[in-house]
Amino acid sequence: MTATPAGEPLLEVRDLSVRFGGVLAVNGVGFEVRRGEVFTLIGPNGAGKTTVFNLISRLYTPTTGELRFEGTDLGACAPHEIARLGIARTFQNIELFEHASVLQNLLIGRHGHRRTGFWQELFFTPAVRRAEEATREQVERVIELLDLQHHRESTVAGLPYGVRKVVELARALCTEPRLLLLDEPSSGLNVEETDDMAFWIDDIRRELGVTVLMVEHDMALVSRVSDRVLAMSQGEVLALGTPAEVQAHPGVVEAYLGAAADVAGLRRPRP
């Protein structure tokens, strides 16, 4: 494992493109996520933000371009190998294991750290017992960090939306990632829950030293936690910089609100 010092690029994306039939969903996108920062992708719907996430987690294969994580070429990895490299993710609309308890969900999060084999597990040897207890201890740390004690035994299917978001975040943390991909962490959350989420993202970065790459629409949250922001539109990079710089960028304003000329065109002519 090559440890990159803080500030060095952890994830390098170069000239990334993916084509679905006639649609160029991501077109020549390139950026670097530095170790220890919170890097946010913003952009209107259909800009290709989630597609970039799916390319990093290898659910899609890029048409062209290169993805490097700590020097490893992600293009050569199978989807299930990504977690072992140290990349974890959450999903836009929550992909939890619905009919399992919160605890089980988090234990599954530790799957990549599994040390025991099938035959050992079949007989539940002392080694498996020790491994299970160690796994549980790691999971309990995450439960404590994210205040999930009360929900430990509940089945996911019965939990309110806000809690499910946190459980998904917890599950991603259980993998002990170095890079955490958060796909719209605040979507569907109320103001207080969003506030908690911002607090946790900050905590995760500061205390656990996890680098965060997220897609987010809530600009208040983005400005509060991000170091750098990349704005995308129609699969292309619009602007890259601090949250304030990107928000002031004319191209970004145009992508979200339309150009001044368009707005003028919509006005009813004065009699």
Add this chain to the structure above:
Amino acid sequence: MRFLFKTSYAQDIRLARHGGDVATYAALGAALLAAPWVLEDYGLAQLTFVLIYGVIGLGLMLLAGYTGQFSLGHAAFVGVGAYAQGALTNAGWPFPLALAAAGVLAAAVGVVVAVPALRLKGIYLGIATLAFGFIVEEGLARWESVTGGNAGMHVKAPAMFGWVLDSAGSFYGLCLGVAVAATLGCLNLLRSPTGRAFVAVRDSEVSAQSLGIHLARTKTLAFAIASALAGVGGALYAHKLRFISPDQFNILQSIDLLLMIVIGGLGSVHGAFLGAIFLITMPQLIAAAKDVLPEAVAQAPGLQGLVYGLVLIGFVLFEPQGLYGRWLKVRTWFELFPFYRRGMFRRGKSFQKSERLR
């Protein structure tokens, strides 16, 4: 009412949750051990069949109930095990070796079936396994030099190292031993990473993958275990009946097996055995009911099919968790008396899932 105070992680890993569980299962074990001396031959034979179907059901439960992969041709694996056992026993192999070979051979066939299963989902997987079931049934009928074709095959009593288990009691003991071992093995897997990977694949393949679970390997393993247990169950079945023919392993048998685990309760180990009890006792109940029913109804063909169908529809509508779910509710009612509420087991709202990535 019982309150569980947890003071160590080991408590959640243990098989029995508390002292009450230990007592219950000890009593059940004692009753099962005493059965050969208590029950008359007919009852013992029925109990033996419950154990055999329970072993087969365990495998199918792991596959369908825990991994979410349905097999509509499961009787084929049972058939492979039964014929392997029959052929090897008749060739003079001792019982344990033949049983292991039957399990391994069925598992190997299961792995072959898993190959297309990796690309198929839901109804398409059902159709593929259904087709496989027909192929095996046809194969058993045509491969006359080994299987004896449609004329069937006689299977000797199990024998090992000079000891022949030809009494109903000794064979029952053998089945009990196999069933207990299979159950413990399944429980062990379910409380370790392998079992959790099965559940993960069932509930969300996308996130299972992003957490480092190898989908193909996990599904193949589930198929291998399910078909190995089916093969072992088939081997015992062959010894129990002493005569096997291809039509014992046809599509109807496969559907019975699926019915068994659905009615028992998908996603519970108890469900496999509760379903087996249902499958074995139902024909008796129907036969008993025929005596009191009017002539025209009692003699109607397809009465059993009708009853099975109605029971299945009833369970799907009113108790999707099966017999085990019903039992959980009854138990909770007693545990919480008088505070049980009607809505306690109602499912919470299921939230929209993200668009499937494949």
